Amino acid sequence: MSSIPLGPGAEFDIIRRILEGAEPPGPEIAVASGDDCALLRAEDFRYLAVTVDLTVEGAHFLPDWGTPELVGGRAVRASVSDLAAMAAVPLGVLVALNVPGDSEARLAEQVGAGCLNAAAALGAPLIGGDLSRGGGALALDVTALGLVERPLLRSGARPDDELWVTGQLGAAAAAVGAWKAGEPVPEEWSERFWCPQPRLVEARWLSDHGATAGIDLSDGLVADAGHIAAASDLRIEIDWEEVPAATGVDPELALTGGEDYELLVAAPDGIFGAEQVSEFERTFGIPLTRVGRAVKGVGVRVFRDGKKVKLDSSGHDHFQAG
Numbered sequence: 001m002s003s004i005p006l007g008p009g010a011e012f013d014i015i016r017r018i019l020e021g022a023e024p025p026g027p028e029i030a031v032a033s034g035d036d037c038a039l040l041r042a043e044d045f046r047y048l049a050v051t052v053d054l055t056v057e058g059a060h061f062l063p064d065w066g067t068p069e070l071v072g073g074r075a076v077r078a079s080v081s082d083l084a085a086m087a088a089v090p091l092g093v094l095v096a097l098n099v100p101g102d103s104e105a106r107l108a109e110q111v112g113a114g115c116l117n118a119a120a121a122l123g124a125p126l127i128g129g130d131l132s133r134g135g136g137a138l139a140l141d142v143t144a145l146g147l148v149e150r151p152l153l154r155s156g157a158r159p160d161d162e163l164w165v166t167g168q169l170g171a172a173a174a175a176v177g178a179w180k181a182g183e184p185v186p187e188e189w190s191e192r193f194w195c196p197q198p199r200l201v202e203a204r205w206l207s208d209h210g211a212t213a214g215i216d217l218s219d220g221l222v223a224d225a226g227h228i229a230a231a232s233d234l235r236i237e238i239d240w241e242e243v244p245a246a247t248g249v250d251p252e253l254a255l256t257g258g259e260d261y262e263l264l265v266a267a268p269d270g271i272f273g274a275e276q277v278s279e280f281e282r283t284f285g286i287p288l289t290r291v292g293r294a295v296k297g298v299g300v301r302v303f304r305d306g307k308k309v310k311l312d313s314s315g316h317d318h319f320q321a322g
């Protein structure tokens with residue numbers, strides 16, 4: 001556990017330092033820190049997938065961006081998205097919620113209602129939690145549990161694999177940018193930020209049809225590709241022109257903006273041909289787009305018109321300087 005295979009970034013350096021002295025997990029743990037979920041061996045050749053995701057007022061959202069119900073729903077959706085990243089079927093979620101010391105009971109109830117609605121919509125019932133009041137910020141931590149037989153790991157990509165993304169990217173980051181700038185936020189962008197759709201069935205389809213590695217896009221396409229590159233010990237090359245940007249979104253934001261919760265998967269060259277792509281798009285009503293490839297090397301490179309480009313930001317990092 002001395003060096004977990006995460007991509008570059010100050011946030012991940014801190015995680016690496018924290019885990020430096022960690023005891024190696026027992027044989028019941030098939031996958032520990034470094035993927036979208038930890039995997040515990042369960043009966044019948046299956047794994048219990050476990051993940052936790054923290055949402056903090058001020059770090060992830062501001063109260064005037066949306067209602068408390070939306071805050072609760074988004075937190076559950078973001079956590080369940082990590083189950084989708086492993087192609088797991090949800091079992092349930094647990095929600096630990098803190099509301100500010102000066103808040104009324106009603107606020108906790110509203111956040112809780114949002115959690116409950118999202119949990120029901122995703123087939124991941126609320127099975128436990130904790131509630132407290134104090135401090136100055138709302139925070140909630142959602143643990144999600146799922147079952148998976150053939151997990152889609154970050155480490156499964158091989159050189160010459162193709163890289164594919166579901167849906168369209170950049171709208172959630174565009175919404176955040178507009179809120180921060182005090183600009184009007186189109187409904188479509190706001191919806192993408194507050195109500196992301198964990199790609200649970202899509203992930204299982206992709207896995208069943210030959211995808212060999214996967215991650216959900218929480219930090220941004222380039223940053224999350226970096227995690228697959230690190231875990232699979234290879235380089236990922238992304239073609240700028242191929243990245244499917246959401247309507248009205250700056251193409252660069254589609255590469256670097258986080259919180260879309262779409263999937264990035266790797267699959268052997270040629271596995272997803274025109275027929276598979278059109279079946280996917282017909283079945284799920286969202287695009288499946290080839291955005292790049294895996295090659296020998298390290299890290300992530302982005303190409304535009306065949307030339308390597310340098311991006312301003314490589315994704316969301318809570319501890320990035322500046």
Ligand SMILES: [Mg+2]
Binds near residue numbers: 036081
């Ligand atoms: Mg993830």
